[in-house]
Amino acid sequence: MIPLEKLKNVKHGLYITELNPAASRHPEITAPMIASMGSKDIEGANLGAGFAYLVEPFVMIDAAHKHDFDQFLYFIGGDANNFTEFDAEIELELDGKVHSITYASWVFIPKGLMHCPLNVKRIGKPVIFIDARLTKEASVRSSPNKSGKS
DSSP, X not given: OEEGGGOOOEXXXXXXXXXXXXXXXXXXXXXXXXEEEGGGTSTTOOOEEEEEEEOSOEEEEOSOBOOSSOXXXXXXXXXXXXXXXXXXXXXXXXXXXXXXXXXXXXEEEOTTOOEEEEEEEEESSOEEEEEEESSSXXXXXXXXXXXXXX
């Protein structure tokens, strides 16, 4: 599997990019993930996104932080027949308040809002996780978090 930092999606003209699978930065995410790399993939694109399949609990991000761009997190059921069937518990801190997510949902994190830790506490059934951000950058985190994982 190609590490995310070395991911090279395949361009098919100016506006279409084929997404190549890559290994996640998190060893707990074992299925291949895909990521759109913002303007690295399509010149002028102000959207980057990562798509991952979660099957086990882990702390994805352990330190609170903020960005200078808007971010959107999606947590949906991993059953292709019913995306709203959600059997997991995810804790996410937003502006100092911990929220427990136990249902298919999306989260808006406006630029400047302190957020995280992000703790995948329980997985009964797989979860599709999407991290989308309105920025030209390929990744929202270039340095490791407190646990040493980036």
